[in-house]
Amino acid sequence: MELFKTYKLWPIEPIKGAGCKVWDSKGTEYLDFYGGHAVISVGHCNSAYISALYGQLNNIAFYSNAVENSLQVKLADKMGEMCGYPDYNLFLCNSGAEANENAIKLASFETGRAKIVTCSKAVHGRTSGAVAATDNPKIQAPFNRTPNVEFTPLNDIDSLKLKLETEEFAAFMVEGIQGVAGIFEPSAEYLKAARELCDKTGTLLIVDEVQSGCGRTGKYFAHQHSGVKADIVSMAKGIGNGFPIGAIIINPRIKASYGMLGTTFGGNHLACSAAIAVLDIMKKENLVENAAKAGEYIISHLKGNKAIKELRGRGLMIGIELNEGYQDLRDRLLFEKHIFTGGAGASVIRLLPPLCISIPEIDHFLEAFNDLTK
Numbered sequence: 001m002e003l004f005k006t007y008k009l010w011p012i013e014p015i016k017g018a019g020c021k022v023w024d025s026k027g028t029e030y031l032d033f034y035g036g037h038a039v040i041s042v043g044h045c046n047s048a049y050i051s052a053l054y055g056q057l058n059n060i061a062f063y064s065n066a067v068e069n070s071l072q073v074k075l076a077d078k079m080g081e082m083c084g085y086p087d088y089n090l091f092l093c094n095s096g097a098e099a100n101e102n103a104i105k106l107a108s109f110e111t112g113r114a115k116i117v118t119c120s121k122a123v124h125g126r127t128s129g130a131v132a133a134t135d136n137p138k139i140q141a142p143f144n145r146t147p148n149v150e151f152t153p154l155n156d157i158d159s160l161k162l163k164l165e166t167e168e169f170a171a172f173m174v175e176g177i178q179g180v181a182g183i184f185e186p187s188a189e190y191l192k193a194a195r196e197l198c199d200k201t202g203t204l205l206i207v208d209e210v211q212s213g214c215g216r217t218g219k220y221f222a223h224q225h226s227g228v229k230a231d232i233v234s235m236a237k238g239i240g241n242g243f244p245i246g247a248i249i250i251n252p253r254i255k256a257s258y259g260m261l262g263t264t265f266g267g268n269h270l271a272c273s274a275a276i277a278v279l280d281i282m283k284k285e286n287l288v289e290n291a292a293k294a295g296e297y298i299i300s301h302l303k304g305n306k307a308i309k310e311l312r313g314r315g316l317m318i319g320i321e322l323n324e325g326y327q328d329l330r331d332r333l334l335f336e337k338h339i340f341t342g343g344a345g346a347s348v349i350r351l352l353p354p355l356c357i358s359i360p361e362i363d364h365f366l367e368a369f370n371d372l373t374k
């Protein structure tokens with residue numbers, strides 16, 4: 001059997017990781033400014049994370065959502081405290097797309113409405129509803145295209161107002177910071193207006209923090225920089241540091257009923273142990289604060305580089321829009337300097353390192369970046 005080839009692969013196989021470094025099968029060391037697509041939050045192979053997973057494997061790896069699981073309760077407590085929504089409820093699933101799928105479904109159940117609005121260039125995942133809410137017809141099959149999703153330009157309050165005032169929409173869904181689109185942030189003014197419009201029109205505000213959450217931007221969720229509260233927040237990636245887990249947190253006003261949402265694997269013992277360990281490590285090592293400080297350091301030191309057209313983002317979610325002539329920079333960083341970064345289209349480099357990145361590691365990256373652009 002061969003693999004179903006849906007990914008374009010770099011000819012590199014990381015087989016070992018530690019902190020913000022990985023090593024490939026030939027023993028070459030790489031600095032990780034990509035975090036496996038914003039997934040590695042507390043660093044590769046953190047010893048407390050490993051002990052938590054080993055410890056749980058020795059007890060029980062999985063049972064079922066038909067019996068009690070106190071690890072889920074412990075995770076909900078710790079997540080509530082860390083994320084600043086202690087009175088919200090937690091639903092656990094397995095990925096970012098599944099989190100968004102459940103967020104959309106819940107908003108539709110709650111409002112009795114079938115349609116949602118999302119933003120132009122949004123990316124919300126590959127499952128049916130999530131991909132319909134993703135503004136990229138190339139990854140939507142005919143089955144996924146539906147009049148139930150409409151798009152509105154990010155930061156265009158008038159366009160959002162026109163849509164929400166129809167009172168046809170169950171939810172407005174927006175990324176905390178648009179990631180795959182190339183790091184575009186909803187302004188505080190826009191999020192505040194969205195909140196007001198949602199309240200006025202009986203629409204729920206869903207914020208997708210799958211990429212921008214878990215402390216990456218210097219607050220637990222990116223939308224918290226605007227002071228706005230969401231009705232439902234979706235998350236995944238960094239909350240498991242590589243163990244597949246997704247989640248939504250839900251305004252307590254939205255009431256659950258049995259069978260409304262469900263999953264076999266969501267909230268399993270290993271996933272909960274991983275997510276609890278991540279929260280404990282983040283708290284102990286002050287990783288949200290580190291993300292804020294490290295991000296400011298990177299941005300202040302990149303400013304003025306002649307290869308850069310625009311710098312966007314916050315904390316450790318940074319977009320470097322390149323001037324013409326530097327389109328090969330991401331590949332050169334990888335193959336000449338052995339530094340992994342993310343991309344968005346041909347001209348944006350996305351920096352998504354683990355939240356434990358240190359100043360010497362950032363200096364290493366800056367030296368390589370400056371050397372390739374001098």
Ligand SMILES: Cc1ncc(COP(=O)(O)O)c(C=O)c1O
Nearest residue numbers: 095096097123124125210211236
């Ligand atoms: C903002 C956002 N939402 C949802 C997803 C989908 O997450 P997953 O790949 O875990 O399904 C992604 C993936 O990159 C994302 O960036």
